Amino acid sequence: xxxxxxxxxxHVTGTETTGHEWDGIRELNTPLPxxxxxxxxxxxxxxxxxxxxYPAWPLITGHTAGVIGWSSRGAVASDVAALxxxxxxxxxxxxxxxxxxxxxxPTLQAFAMAQGRTTFLDNCAGCHGAGGGGxxxxxxxxxxxxxxxxxxxxxxxxxxHGIRSADPDTRITDMPAFGRDGLLExxxxxxVARFVRSLSGQEVPxxxxxxxxxxxxxxxxxxxxxxxxxxxxxxxxxxxxDAIWLFxxxxxxxxxGVTNGRASVMPAWGGRFDxxxxxxxxxxxxxxxxxx
Amino acid sequence: MTTTIEIDHRNADHGGDPDEGPxxxxxxxxxxxxxxxxxxxxxxxxxxxxxxIYYLLPFVRWDxxxxxxxxxxxxxxxxxxxxxxxxxxxxxxxYYVTGLLILAALALFLMNAVAGRIWCGYLCPQTVWTDxxxxxxxxxxxxxxxxxxxDAAPWSAEKLxxxxxxxxxxxxxxxxxxxxxVLYFADAPTLVAxxxxxxxxxxxxxxxAVLTGTTYFLAGHMRxxxxxxxxxxxxxxxxxxxxxxxxxxxxxxxxEPRMSFxxxxxxxxxxxxxxxxxxCGQCVAACPTGVDIRAGLQLDCIQCGLCIDACDAVMEKVGxxxxxxxxxxxxxxxxxxxxxxxxxxxxxxxxxxxxxxxVAVGAVMLTALATRTTTDVAVIHxxxxxxxxxSDGGVRNGYTLRLVNKxxxxxxxxxxxxxxxxxxxxxxxxETLDGVPVVTVGRDQTREMRxxxxxxxxxxxxxxxxxxxxxTVAVENLTTGEQATxxxxxxxx
Numbered sequence: 001x002x003x004x005x006x007x008x009x010x011h012v013t014g015t016e017t018t019g020h021e022w023d024g025i026r027e028l029n030t031p032l033p034x035x036x037x038x039x040x041x042x043x044x045x046x047x048x049x050x051x052x053x054y055p056a057w058p059l060i061t062g063h064t065a066g067v068i069g070w071s072s073r074g075a076v077a078s079d080v081a082a083l084x085x086x087x088x089x090x091x092x093x094x095x096x097x098x099x100x101x102x103x104x105x106p107t108l109q110a111f112a113m114a115q116g117r118t119t120f121l122d123n124c125a126g127c128h129g130a131g132g133g134g135x136x137x138x139x140x141x142x143x144x145x146x147x148x149x150x151x152x153x154x155x156x157x158x159x160x161h162g163i164r165s166a167d168p169d170t171r172i173t174d175m176p177a178f179g180r181d182g183l184l185e186x187x188x189x190x191x192v193a194r195f196v197r198s199l200s201g202q203e204v205p206x207x208x209x210x211x212x213x214x215x216x217x218x219x220x221x222x223x224x225x226x227x228x229x230x231x232x233x234x235x236x237x238x239x240x241x242d243a244i245w246l247f248x249x250x251x252x253x254x255x256x257g258v259t260n261g262r263a264s265v266m267p268a269w270g271g272r273f274d275x276x277x278x279x280x281x282x283x284x285x286x287x288x289x290x291x292x
Numbered sequence: 293m294t295t296t297i298e299i300d301h302r303n304a305d306h307g308g309d310p311d312e313g314p315x316x317x318x319x320x321x322x323x324x325x326x327x328x329x330x331x332x333x334x335x336x337x338x339x340x341x342x343x344x345i346y347y348l349l350p351f352v353r354w355d356x357x358x359x360x361x362x363x364x365x366x367x368x369x370x371x372x373x374x375x376x377x378x379x380x381x382x383x384x385x386x387y388y389v390t391g392l393l394i395l396a397a398l399a400l401f402l403m404n405a406v407a408g409r410i411w412c413g414y415l416c417p418q419t420v421w422t423d424x425x426x427x428x429x430x431x432x433x434x435x436x437x438x439x440x441x442x443d444a445a446p447w448s449a450e451k452l453x454x455x456x457x458x459x460x461x462x463x464x465x466x467x468x469x470x471x472x473x474v475l476y477f478a479d480a481p482t483l484v485a486x487x488x489x490x491x492x493x494x495x496x497x498x499x500x501a502v503l504t505g506t507t508y509f510l511a512g513h514m515r516x517x518x519x520x521x522x523x524x525x526x527x528x529x530x531x532x533x534x535x536x537x538x539x540x541x542x543x544x545x546x547x548e549p550r551m552s553f554x555x556x557x558x559x560x561x562x563x564x565x566x567x568x569x570x571x572c573g574q575c576v577a578a579c580p581t582g583v584d585i586r587a588g589l590q591l592d593c594i595q596c597g598l599c600i601d602a603c604d605a606v607m608e609k610v611g612x613x614x615x616x617x618x619x620x621x622x623x624x625x626x627x628x629x630x631x632x633x634x635x636x637x638x639x640x641x642x643x644x645x646x647x648x649x650x651v652a653v654g655a656v657m658l659t660a661l662a663t664r665t666t667t668d669v670a671v672i673h674x675x676x677x678x679x680x681x682x683s684d685g686g687v688r689n690g691y692t693l694r695l696v697n698k699x700x701x702x703x704x705x706x707x708x709x710x711x712x713x714x715x716x717x718x719x720x721x722x723e724t725l726d727g728v729p730v731v732t733v734g735r736d737q738t739r740e741m742r743x744x745x746x747x748x749x750x751x752x753x754x755x756x757x758x759x760x761x762x763x764t765v766a767v768e769n770l771t772t773g774e775q776a777t778x779x780x781x782x783x784x785x
Contacts, residue, residue: 106732106739109721113742131690133677142680142690144746242683287720289680289690289744 094276099152102283109283116284119277123269124285132288137247137264142288145244147236150292154233156282162268163236170268173235178220179259192216193254199229199241202249321443322516322582324426325436325574329601338414339423347468350475354378357700359735367477373736379661380736382698391657395650402646404529406638407619408539412525413596418518421469421511422580425462432458436577462512463504470503516581520592530591536637540595541620542575542586545628550586553610568612575599575617585617667705668696669767671743671780679783686748687784693719693741695767696776697733704770706730707743711763712782714751718744730770745782758785 007016010028017026032040050056054066065071084091090111094102102108121130127138134140139147148158148171161167178184184192194204195213204210218227224237231239238246247253247262270278285291354364354377361368366375374381374389381388403410412419433439433454445451474496475483486492487500510518519526533539547569551559559566569586576584578599583592585599597619604614624634674690682688697703707729709717719729720742733739745763761782768775 103721104723106721106734110740113740129676131674131676133680140677140680142677142688143682144688145683239683243681243685244683287742289688289718289720289742289746291720 091274091276094279097279099156099279099282099286102279103152103286112280112283113287115277115280116282116287119273119281120284123272124281127266132285139246140244141285141290143244143290144292145239145242146233146290146292147238147246149233150286150290152282152286152291155285155291156278158266159278159281159285160268160270163266164263165265165268167268167270171236173224173237174263175224175237175257175261177259177261180261184216184220184258188212188216189255189258190251192221192258193251196221196229196240196254197249197251200243200249319517320582322580323436323439323443324580324598325577325602326430327574327578327598327601327605329604331597331601335414335423335596335598339420342415342417342420343424347472350472350480356380357735360700361479363479365476366479369477380698385664388657388661391653391660394653395657398646398650398653400525401532402643402650404532405534405537405643405646408533408537409526409529409593409595412519412529412594413540416594418510418523419594419596421465421507422515424465425511425515426580428461428465429458432461459512462508466504466507466511467500469507470500473503474499516592516594519581519594526591534642535623536621536635536640538619538621539589540585540593540597540600540617541622541625542569542588542617543615543620543625543628544586545625547586547616568607568616570606570610572606574602574606578602589622664698665774665776666698666772667703667767667769667774668698668776669705669707669765669778670694670696671765671778673780673783679785682746682748684749686746686751687782688744688746689782691743691745691765691780693743693765694738695731695733695741696738697769698736699769699772700735701771702732702734703772704730704732706768706770708766708768709743709745709763710766712745712747712761714747715782716746716748718746720744747782747784760785 007019007029008026009016010026013028015028015030018029020027051064052066053068054070055063056066057064090108093108094112097105097108102112120128120132124132128134128141129138132141134142139145144150146154148154148163158171161169161171163171176183179186179189191209191213193213194208195210195217198204198210198213217225217229221229224235225231225240226237229240231237245253247257269281273281349365350363352364353362354375355362356375361373361375363375364377366373368375372383379388400411429439433442442451442454471487478496483492483496487496514522544567546567548567549565550567550569550571553570556566556568556570575586576582576599578601579585579593580596580598581592581594583590585593600615600617600619603617607614607616621635624636627634670693672692672694674692678689680688680690693707695705697705704725706725707717707719707722709715717729719731722729722731722741724730729743731739731741743765761784762779763782764777764779766775766777
């Protein structure tokens, strides 16, 4: 090593300087730490390898594919396939079992409740609430009042085909818009709304002529809701004598229903889920507590 | 005006003050000499016993019935169970392990108060495996002198062969140590067969590799540096010791003034004072951590007792009484010098306290183990909806039950809800016995069930609505009769 290889050393810090000097101030030579530099080089090498192996560069109509052909879509597809393979045995068992058996067999029940829960939260909770508590216009699945029936089979039909959906086998009926379409006068509507309130023992204004309302009910409503107002599940007509009101029990809510009709829609899920998922969902919904 | 102070650090003088030396010393390789004697025998026996337990325990069988693992000690992570002979622990009972750790700590304290670093010297895995690796080294390369010569010798076919053999055997032991470790986490004979045929899970090979590496480096290469620089225990134990604790002690009342055997003989003939220590250095040569015990108690000393054996052998040869180095206290050494009687106090407040704590913690743990329940229930109230109005005006609440059966047979658990007269109880998917829900839970399992409580209008009239009613959920195992109860609320608002 030659003597002039040594740069002058700063006395205060003991560090060698670059030899540059500005007005008596000299620049200390403190290069990047060696470990840092090597990590930097290593990451450059890694980045080049990464660009070769994985999709990296955008092209005009696409992108470089990378030599191993990895894609995020492909990764999802293989994850889903792996999940289906892992579930395969249980899915087959759920497919083969009838709904009542799934409900009482500990293994099938545990699987169906878990699968039903995630399916419900992903697809149903938006309208029916996370716990199936419902909202105005969206039925509560925990109570004992069902529009179309609360047996396992009835729930399965509703889920598969929906209500007033695009499915050819959908559950469908229409409550006429008695007021809007001019079928009933405003006074008749008020009378029948008050009469309907009286069916479930709710208060009506003093001096209300319930007989007039009863006559309107018998002429227009009883065909679906029944002479006693107890409803008809075959046509999804709600029981008007109980304490549960999907759209509210006050006079104006009832009158609004009579005036404009009610036609809530639930999508058909049969085409979106496989059979095992539908059955799990049926068992899960049935287990909210309202199942019959 | 400015003043410039220039300090030339490179020329600062560090020579005079011993505290001002460099902060880093390169390791001086320690080549302990072989010794024979009482403490060497104790160490060998403990080495065989502790390593024997470690390597063979996974193969000990314990019958728990057809569907349960037949391994005496098993940490079953996939099933989340820990088996130890007749004890089976679930994850929520991990406090047993906490209790065990407390007992272990107290036992360490007691050992330390009675006779110093018994743990470090005889039982610590670092000491035991280092001892084993030293034994291999001695077997392959010879004793201290041969090893020092081999270290200094240039590379030759013989040196290469010896080094290869030594490291090969070390790696083999390390590999088997890692192998034994993974056997505690799966059925040992099955896993051995899988490992042999290359069909074991990847994680098993990974852990074997990790533990092979740590064993090889810690016991083969790092040795006493682990004790001196890495382990916190020497620092902690120094705070736990007292003047009555026995320690490996050089009895300088007898040993000093040290001088050669010839000089000592001459001095004694001339009625001059002469110590028993002949300054042969055997105690230093035998020490696996390279300390000089004659300098007194020190952090690096693991108190393995090998210097006692080394010194006793020399004392016998020179015809002086043995036990110049022995388990003793500084207090007694000074007492002998000053002509006071020796004091040996094993029973003193410190040891009594540690022993009492060990007995108390042990008793608590045994009681907990003996009265461990095998049936349990947990209740969680639905958060959404909190309550539901029924068509007749009644109220319904939903709950999630977690039923636990820790017995070795499937159990029928009867569920009785108290605190709410007239309530309708439905456990979804459960059978009923005389109208009461009964749930079958498999052996050693839990089962989650949904429970719905419905208070219909007539019954609802008996409790004031618009309130929160406390309820109890009692579970009875119909086979064993054992009961468990959990509390929750029935909410109507």
